[in-house]
Amino acid sequence: xxxxxxxxxxxxxxxxxxxxxxxxxxxxxxxxxxxxxxxxxxxxxxxxxxxxxxxxxxxxxxxxxxxxxxxxxxxxxxxxxxxxxxxxxxxxxxxxxxxxxxxxxxxxxxxxxxxxxxxxxxxxxxxxxxxxxxxxxxxxxxxxxxxxxxxxxxxxxxxxxxxxxxxxxxxxxxxxxxxxxxxxxxxxxxxxxxxxxxxxxxxxxxx
Amino acid sequence: xxxxxxxxxxxxxxxxxxxxxxxxxxxxxxxxxxxxxxxxxxxxxxxxxxxxxxxxxxxxxxxxxxxxxxxxxxxxxxxxxxxxxxxxxxxxxxxxxxxxxxxxxxxxxxxxxxxxxxxxxxxxxxxxxxxxxxxxxxxxxxxxxxxxxxxxxxxxxxxxxxxxxxxxxxxxxxxxxxxxxxxxxxxxxxxxxxxxxxxxxxxxxxxxxxxxxxxxxxxxxxxxxxxxxxxxxxxxxxxxxxxxxxxxxxxxxxxxx
Numbered sequence: 413x414x415x416x417x418x419x420x421x422x423x424x425x426x427x428x429x430x431x432x433x434x435x436x437x438x439x440x441x442x443x444x445x446x447x448x449x450x451x452x453x454x455x456x457x458x459x460x461x462x463x464x465x466x467x468x469x470x471x472x473x474x475x476x477x478x479x480x481x482x483x484x485x486x487x488x489x490x491x492x493x494x495x496x497x498x499x500x501x502x503x504x505x506x507x508x509x510x511x512x513x514x515x516x517x518x519x520x521x522x523x524x525x526x527x528x529x530x531x532x533x534x535x536x537x538x539x540x541x542x543x544x545x546x547x548x549x550x551x552x553x554x555x556x557x558x559x560x561x562x563x564x565x566x567x568x569x570x571x572x573x574x575x576x577x578x579x580x581x582x583x584x585x586x587x588x589x590x591x592x593x594x595x596x597x598x599x600x601x602x603x604x605x606x607x608x609x610x611x612x613x614x615x616x617x618x619x
Numbered sequence: 620x621x622x623x624x625x626x627x628x629x630x631x632x633x634x635x636x637x638x639x640x641x642x643x644x645x646x647x648x649x650x651x652x653x654x655x656x657x658x659x660x661x662x663x664x665x666x667x668x669x670x671x672x673x674x675x676x677x678x679x680x681x682x683x684x685x686x687x688x689x690x691x692x693x694x695x696x697x698x699x700x701x702x703x704x705x706x707x708x709x710x711x712x713x714x715x716x717x718x719x720x721x722x723x724x725x726x727x728x729x730x731x732x733x734x735x736x737x738x739x740x741x742x743x744x745x746x747x748x749x750x751x752x753x754x755x756x757x758x759x760x761x762x763x764x765x766x767x768x769x770x771x772x773x774x775x776x777x778x779x780x781x782x783x784x785x786x787x788x789x790x791x792x793x794x795x796x797x798x799x800x801x802x803x804x805x806x807x808x809x810x811x812x813x814x815x816x817x818x819x820x821x822x823x824x825x826x827x828x829x830x831x832x833x834x835x836x837x838x839x840x841x842x843x844x845x846x847x848x849x850x851x852x853x854x855x856x857x858x859x860x861x862x863x864x865x866x867x868x869x870x871x872x873x874x875x876x
Contacts, residue, residue, distance in 0.1 A: 492772065492793065504779035509785050556779060562778075
């Protein structure tokens, strides 16, 4: 096995009679951002969920991801509504339920400023706009300790100006790290400087 | 969790004018009947209350019942939370407890009182009865809260490999607290009603229940009403204090950063 690659072989997944992944095979280079392109409903999210360990494939294998610490931006924000924006980011970094590290709080504040969220640190996320919530979800994924990051349509719902600011920040934070990014927007993939593969890269086509 | 406390407060506020109207109705009906033994007037009840509060035995009776009924409540609360946690984690425990909880809910309080009187001294009867009334409510509510925790949030903490203790504090506690709060609100009223009812049947010396029993035996209606007012007041005060404490915990969790 190549230690510098994540190798997916003949991944099959179906829900009832509906086959979502039909023998998907691909190699993702570690330390790079790879974009999986496909139209909506083609199984991009299912692929990410399998890689993130949230679902099991019906068959196939994934090699090279053992011991990698995972992080993810889901299609939905998945924030704890009652917690503040900074607490949501801190939640995934905490090892103990009580106490806080001043340095950690400072780092989170800096990251929030860079993402245009300055002044929202202590605001409950339920009071934030959709775009702000999206950025909190993105920062939560970027600011934790991770080896591999899954991005599932992470810039959806952001206006053009914010999207550019957030994409630049994300690209900077992901430099030299393993990122698997799914989208149907080729412009986003290009802006992220990602290597693109298509999810239509199915078993039948490989033969 | 979305806080709806303010809305609830608006809906549930008891207006002073409404209380005054009901007191006037009570006074009018009492005057119309004209027999204190059938329906004592609020003025007489108030006068009797002012006499009672000056007696040491009054406070001793309150202390006796308060300690036991609230003791039963607190034990049931701890047991309910623990059992709900275990039931949410282990399906077999949930299946095992389901018929027991259903039985406790269905059996009349009077049956329990008589049964428990065989097993424990009457002075501790209200602890057991209070426990039996509170446990199923808090167990069911807390379990419902845990089981209805947002599965998307649970997936999120799974991906990020958030330690269980952190998950409990930030994800589960905030999701379960509204269920726990409404359970406590119901259970607090019920534990006082059932606890005092048990004391009236078991007649432990120096309890509120004994005073109610004596009032009934001697047809002392002013005492009966005065003690009833005392029970309602204690129940309300404790409910308000306890729920205020729960709300403080919620706001502390929300202000955690």
